[in-house]
Amino acid sequence: MRHSQPADMTTASGWEGLKGTALVVGQGGIGRALVQKLGERQPQLELLWLGRRSTPSLDLSSDADLNQLGEVLTGRSPLRLVINTAGWLHDSQRGPEKRLARVERTGLEQAFSINAFGPILLARAVESSLGHGQSAWFSSLSARVGSIGDNRLGGWYGYRASKAAQNQLLRTLAVEWRRRLPSVCVTLLHPGTTATPLSAPFQQGVAPERLFSPERSAGHLLDVLAQQKPPEDSGRFLAWDGSTIPW
Ligand SMILES: NC(=O)c1ccc[n+]([C@@H]2O[C@H](COP(=O)([O-])OP(=O)(O)OC[C@H]3O[C@@H](n4cnc5c(N)ncnc54)[C@H](OP(=O)(O)O)[C@@H]3O)[C@@H](O)[C@H]2O)c1
Numbered sequence: 195m196r197h198s199q200p201a202d203m204t205t206a207s208g209w210e211g212l213k214g215t216a217l218v219v220g221q222g223g224i225g226r227a228l229v230q231k232l233g234e235r236q237p238q239l240e241l242l243w244l245g246r247r248s249t250p251s252l253d254l255s256s257d258a259d260l261n262q263l264g265e266v267l268t269g270r271s272p273l274r275l276v277i278n279t280a281g282w283l284h285d286s287q288r289g290p291e292k293r294l295a296r297v298e299r300t301g302l303e304q305a306f307s308i309n310a311f312g313p314i315l316l317a318r319a320v321e322s323s324l325g326h327g328q329s330a331w332f333s334s335l336s337a338r339v340g341s342i343g344d345n346r347l348g349g350w351y352g353y354r355a356s357k358a359a360q361n362q363l364l365r366t367l368a369v370e371w372r373r374r375l376p377s378v379c380v381t382l383l384h385p386g387t388t389a390t391p392l393s394a395p396f397q398q399g400v401a402p403e404r405l406f407s408p409e410r411s412a413g414h415l416l417d418v419l420a421q422q423k424p425p426e427d428s429g430r431f432l433a434w435d436g437s438t439i440p441w
Pocket residue numbers: 219220221222223224225245246247252253254255279280281282308312335336337338384385386387388389390391392393
């Protein structure tokens with residue numbers, strides 16, 4: 195079956211001068227920097243920045259919040275860009291498991307709920323608002339340590355596995371949307387090690403030049419997204435420099 199090209203695909207990817215709504219989910223370091231960068235680079239976009247502390251709130255573990263998101267998006271300009279930056283690695287109760295003895299059901303459930311179930315349920319919540327026939331981007335932050343092929347060090351069971359599960363869920367989504375919503379590009383992004391609360395306990399030993407500021411990271415991520423063209427690039431797992439990461 196042949197698909198018609200999205201309306202504004204005459205430019206490289208339809209990214210330049212993108213008009214409509216952009217949704218950034220997650221109010222942490224990278225989320226904040228992305229909102230700022232998008233405001234500078236694409237001031238014509240209507241920015242919606244949601245998380246657990248926003249009004250309305252968007253807790254990715256809450257079906258009520260996800261249902262409400264559909265209503266929030268109805269009546270706004272078409273959704274052209276979604277970037278999910280919500281993620282979980284540690285909290286005051288627990289951190290990443292260095293060895294098997296540390297693996298517990300609650301920690302695994304927490305990691306999977308936010309890092310894997312959250313992004314695919316977010317996709318479901320926003321699907322009917324996406325693009326409206328124009329090109330659109332749905333991206334979510336993954337992590338290189340979620341790569342199964344690249345796992346040589348071990349450890350961090352729940353985080354690794356939940357990011358790998360996210361990758362599979364969104365790759366599956368990309369296959370479906372290539373058929374049903376070919377104007378939408380699904381992209382999994384690794385931001386590089388970035389100085390935020392998520393990485394704070396693990397920054398020792400990271401060479402200064404390899405520890406990005408959230409602003410630098412956000413700039414790289416937007417540069418990479420701008421190069422992705424729906425539908426042919428949909429379903430890729432990419433690092434901050436645009437290189438492909440093995441699944
Ligand atoms: N920083 C790095 O080095 C690095 C490396 C690779 C991948 N990543 C990925 O990049 C993404 C962004 O991380 P970051 O560095 O910006 O970390 P961060 O500053 O800790 O931000 C993470 C954000 O996720 C939010 N969050 C957690 N659970 C949520 C939920 N159920 N619903 C909605 N929001 C939720 C947190 O909300 P609250 O503010 O309400 O707590 C926090 O704002 C994550 O997916 C992370 O795995 C980061």
